[in-house]
Amino acid sequence: MPLNDYLAKLDLTKLSMRERALAILTIAAVVFIYFGYFVAPMVRSAKDLSAQKVSLKAEMDQGTAQIPLLRKRADELRQSAQGKETSAELAGKAGDLFPGGSRLSELLEEMTRLARLRQIEFVSIRPDSIEDKGAYLQLTLQIDVQSRFRELGDYLLMLENLPRAVVVKEIKVETRTDISPSVLAHLKTITYLGKE
DSSP states (O other): OOHHHHHHHOOGGGSOHHHHHHHHHHHHHHHHHHIIIIIHHHHHHHHHHHHHHHHHHHHHHHHHHHHHHHHHHHHHHHHHHHHHHHHHHHHHHHHHHSTTHHHHHHHHHHHHHHHHHTTOEEEEEEEEEEEEOSSEEEEEEEEEEEEOHHHHHHHHHHHHTSSSOEEEEEEEEEEOTTTTTSEEEEEEEEEEEEOO
16 A cells, blocks of 8 residues: 555544654654764765865865975985085095095084984084094094983993094083073093094
8 A cells, every 4th residue: 555545544633632742753753863863974974075075185286286396306306416426526625635534524423413312412513633643633522512411421421332432531511500401511522533
């Protein structure tokens, strides 16, 4: 029997007031459940998908806009790499002017790398003196660093364990209120460079 025929034969006048109220409440509950649990989540999901689509499109547009910048940066890096080959040749010439120049830069790079590992900030590094000892050169460096006391101790231990001889001849530690809890340390180090 079709639904329309069934609804046409349904006579609500035969029902009592209580039964009518129950029928209306039941129909309202079914409609509420249908919309609340089936229609509303689908609408929310569609809105979320549309918002995700918009954000993905914005990200794609941003990525597309960055492609020329990345290409330009890649070209700059290629040119920089070619420039480094030229600077390596210049460093070789500088090594002729200052014996042990390239080994000195390697030593300084290693010292700064170790400092970064221990969160030590270099204030200054400057050569104090260089002495010719015949087969090698003795280079004295004045190094000023700022760090916490514990990290300073760890850094000194790392310097001691370097493969190249680095001797800390003097150390002066000062505390200042403007950099507290850090300390300022003045190191006088000696390293030895072979002559080329």
